[in-house]
Amino acid sequence: MNQKTSFNAKLLMVAVASVFLVACKSTPVTPAKVEDKSPAGASTGADSGADTGAIKEVAIDSSANSAGNSALKDPNNILSKRNIYFDYDSDAVKAEYRPIIEAHAKYMQANADAKMILQGNTDERGTREYNLSLGQRRAVAVKNSLNLLGVKDSQIETVSYGEEKATQNCAGDSCDKDRRVDIVHQGD
Amino acid sequence: MKLNQFNLVKSLFFGAIFFFNAIAHAALEIEITGGGAQQIPIAIVPFGGAPFGGAANTKDNISEIIAADLNRSGLFRVLETRGMANLPTSPAQIKYAEWTALQAQAVTVGSVQSVGGKLKVSFHLMDALKQTQLAGMDYQISPHQVRTTAHKIADIIYQKMTGQTGLFASRIAYITKTGKRYALQVADADGYNPQTVVSSNEPIISPAWSPDGSKLAYVSFEKKKPIVYVQSLTSGSRQVLANYKGNNSAPAWSPDGSKLAIVLTYGANSQIYTVSSGGGDLKQITKSTAIDTEPIFSPDGSQIYFSSDRGGKPQIYKVPASGGSPSRVTFEGGYNVSPRFSPDGKSLAYIRNDGGAFKVALQDLASGQVQILSEGNQDESPSFAPNGRVILYATKVGGRGALAAVSSDGKVRQRLKDSSGGDVREPAWGPLAK
Known part of the structure; x- marks a missing residue:
C-alpha cells in the first residue's frame, strides 16, 4: 500500500476571520451601531477544522500481493x-463444507x-457495523472448526467485511452468495 | 416519498424552485419533501453592495444562501422580494408597512462592501411589527468565507425566531462509492463545498467527528481488514488508532475528545473497548460471548450505549463508560441497533427492523415513548444535527445509496441527492462552526 498525500492548492484556504456580534438585544428602531473591532480580533485559523476551511486529501492506492503457493492456486x-x-441469520458451518475445511486444516498443519x-461476510440487510459483527461470528465459527482439526490460533486471523462485499x-438466491466466509492464505 | 402526507406550502415550493439555480452546482442537492405546520414568514431582502450582495472573486450570494437555509429547515416561509418597489439595505430604509402587508414577521437587510482584499458584511434582523432590531452583526471576512458567514447569519435568524440553537454553519461527513472507488467526504450542511478527506479502492465506513470538528475517526479496509484511523482535516495527517488482531471498528468519541470507544474482536466476537485519542491506554469495557458493538457515549460522558445480541436478538444496552454491568435500554421491537444520542441527552435515535424494513426510530428516554421517523426500507446510520432538531440518515432511492433527513418531530423531510451519480452512505453530522 502506498500512501500518497495529494495537495490541492485550490483548496488551501486558511481561514482568517474576525467576527463581531453587535447589539443582539432589542433596540429602538434606529439602526444599530455597528462596531468594528477587527484590529484586535483578527486571528489565523487554528480552529478552522470546525469551519469550512481547507481539507487535505489523502489518496490510498492498494497494490495486489504477489503470487503464493501453487497448490493453493x-x-x-x-x-x-x-x-x-x-444460511440466513446463521453461523452454523454446514456439513457439506467439511471436506474444504479439512483440506485447509491439513495444509496449515503441514x-x-x-x-x-x-x-x-453478510448480505446487505441490516446496519454496516452490526453486519461487521455478524460476519465476524461466521469467521469465528470456521476458525473453531479449524481449531478442532488441530490448527493453532496463532496461524489464523479472523476478520470481517460485514456487508461491504x-x-x-x-433478492432471493443472490443474497445466499453474500453470506459466507472467504479463506485467504498468506501470499494469496 | 409521500408528499401528500405533509402540508407542502405552495410558497415554500416556489421558493425552493427559485433557489434551484443556486444549488445546481452542489454535489449533494437537497430536495424538501415536507414542511412544518407553522412556518414563520420572513423577508430576506437582497444584500446591497457588490453585485447582488455577492462579491468579486465569489459567485456566492449571501441573501440567497440565507434564504435557502431557512427554507430548507421547513420552519420558515421566505417571502418573494422580487417586484418590490423598495429593497432596503439598511434598517433606516425599511418601509415596514410594505412588509407587514405580506405578513412578514421579520425583515433582514444587509450589505457587502469590499475593503481592501476583505469583505465587510453588515446584517440586521428587524421585527416587522415592533420595528425593533432583533439582531445586528458586522463581519470582516475573506471572500472564500461568504458561504460560512451566510450560514452563521441564517443560524442567528433561526435562533432569534425559533428560540432554538442554529444548525446551518456546520459540516457533514459521508462516504461515497463511485465505481470501485470509496471516498470519505466532508461538505457544508447544505451540500456545498464537498471535499475528499480520504479515498481508497477498499471500503471505508463509520466516520465519526471529534467533538471540536477538527478530526475524523473512520474504519478503512485498505489493509484487507478493518482498521481504525484518526485523520486531521487540516493537515491530512492520519494515525492508526487501533490495529489489533481481528477487527477494529465502530469508533465513537467521548464528549471531551480525550478517548474513543471502539470495537475489537481478536479471535472472537465483537467487544467494546476504550482507547485514548492518541492511541494506547486500551481498556475492555464489555466482556461477553455475544456481539457487543456500535458504542456511543452519552453526552455527559458517563455511559456507553451499544447494540448487543446478548439477549438473543439485537437490542440497545448501556454500560458505565469506565466498565461495569450493562443494562437493557430498548424493549419494544425485535431488532434495535445503531444508537445515537440527541445532543441534549434526552432522546435516543436508532435503527429498528420493523417487519423486515429498517427505519429510524426516536425514543424519548424519560417516557420510553418511541416514534418511527423514516419512511424507507433500508435506512441506516442516524446522525443528529448539532442542535438536535434534524436527524440525517442513509437510505436507498432507486436501489442507490442516498442521504435523507427528517426533523426530530417527523414533520420536515429532506433528501440529499448526489449529482455525481455515485452511492452515498454513512452520514455523520459535525459540530457547529465556531
Missing part, C-alpha cells in the same frame, strides 16, 4: 475452494509457518 486442488456459505485470514439490492 491449482484449480484442481480442493485448496482452491475458499468459500464457506451460510505448513507450520503458514498464516491464514478468515474473512466473514455484498451484492447490491440482492
Whole structure:
C-alpha cells in the first residue's frame, strides 16, 4: 500500500476571520451601531477544522500481493475452494463444507509457518457495523472448526467485511452468495 | 416519498424552485419533501453592495444562501422580494408597512462592501411589527468565507425566531462509492463545498467527528481488514488508532475528545473497548460471548450505549463508560441497533427492523415513548444535527445509496441527492462552526 498525500492548492484556504456580534438585544428602531473591532480580533485559523476551511486529501492506492503457493492456486486442488456459505441469520458451518475445511486444516498443519485470514461476510440487510459483527461470528465459527482439526490460533486471523462485499439490492438466491466466509492464505 | 402526507406550502415550493439555480452546482442537492405546520414568514431582502450582495472573486450570494437555509429547515416561509418597489439595505430604509402587508414577521437587510482584499458584511434582523432590531452583526471576512458567514447569519435568524440553537454553519461527513472507488467526504450542511478527506479502492465506513470538528475517526479496509484511523482535516495527517488482531471498528468519541470507544474482536466476537485519542491506554469495557458493538457515549460522558445480541436478538444496552454491568435500554421491537444520542441527552435515535424494513426510530428516554421517523426500507446510520432538531440518515432511492433527513418531530423531510451519480452512505453530522 502506498500512501500518497495529494495537495490541492485550490483548496488551501486558511481561514482568517474576525467576527463581531453587535447589539443582539432589542433596540429602538434606529439602526444599530455597528462596531468594528477587527484590529484586535483578527486571528489565523487554528480552529478552522470546525469551519469550512481547507481539507487535505489523502489518496490510498492498494497494490495486489504477489503470487503464493501453487497448490493453493491449482484449480484442481480442493485448496482452491475458499468459500464457506451460510444460511440466513446463521453461523452454523454446514456439513457439506467439511471436506474444504479439512483440506485447509491439513495444509496449515503441514505448513507450520503458514498464516491464514478468515474473512466473514453478510448480505446487505441490516446496519454496516452490526453486519461487521455478524460476519465476524461466521469467521469465528470456521476458525473453531479449524481449531478442532488441530490448527493453532496463532496461524489464523479472523476478520470481517460485514456487508461491504455484498451484492447490491440482492433478492432471493443472490443474497445466499453474500453470506459466507472467504479463506485467504498468506501470499494469496 | 409521500408528499401528500405533509402540508407542502405552495410558497415554500416556489421558493425552493427559485433557489434551484443556486444549488445546481452542489454535489449533494437537497430536495424538501415536507414542511412544518407553522412556518414563520420572513423577508430576506437582497444584500446591497457588490453585485447582488455577492462579491468579486465569489459567485456566492449571501441573501440567497440565507434564504435557502431557512427554507430548507421547513420552519420558515421566505417571502418573494422580487417586484418590490423598495429593497432596503439598511434598517433606516425599511418601509415596514410594505412588509407587514405580506405578513412578514421579520425583515433582514444587509450589505457587502469590499475593503481592501476583505469583505465587510453588515446584517440586521428587524421585527416587522415592533420595528425593533432583533439582531445586528458586522463581519470582516475573506471572500472564500461568504458561504460560512451566510450560514452563521441564517443560524442567528433561526435562533432569534425559533428560540432554538442554529444548525446551518456546520459540516457533514459521508462516504461515497463511485465505481470501485470509496471516498470519505466532508461538505457544508447544505451540500456545498464537498471535499475528499480520504479515498481508497477498499471500503471505508463509520466516520465519526471529534467533538471540536477538527478530526475524523473512520474504519478503512485498505489493509484487507478493518482498521481504525484518526485523520486531521487540516493537515491530512492520519494515525492508526487501533490495529489489533481481528477487527477494529465502530469508533465513537467521548464528549471531551480525550478517548474513543471502539470495537475489537481478536479471535472472537465483537467487544467494546476504550482507547485514548492518541492511541494506547486500551481498556475492555464489555466482556461477553455475544456481539457487543456500535458504542456511543452519552453526552455527559458517563455511559456507553451499544447494540448487543446478548439477549438473543439485537437490542440497545448501556454500560458505565469506565466498565461495569450493562443494562437493557430498548424493549419494544425485535431488532434495535445503531444508537445515537440527541445532543441534549434526552432522546435516543436508532435503527429498528420493523417487519423486515429498517427505519429510524426516536425514543424519548424519560417516557420510553418511541416514534418511527423514516419512511424507507433500508435506512441506516442516524446522525443528529448539532442542535438536535434534524436527524440525517442513509437510505436507498432507486436501489442507490442516498442521504435523507427528517426533523426530530417527523414533520420536515429532506433528501440529499448526489449529482455525481455515485452511492452515498454513512452520514455523520459535525459540530457547529465556531
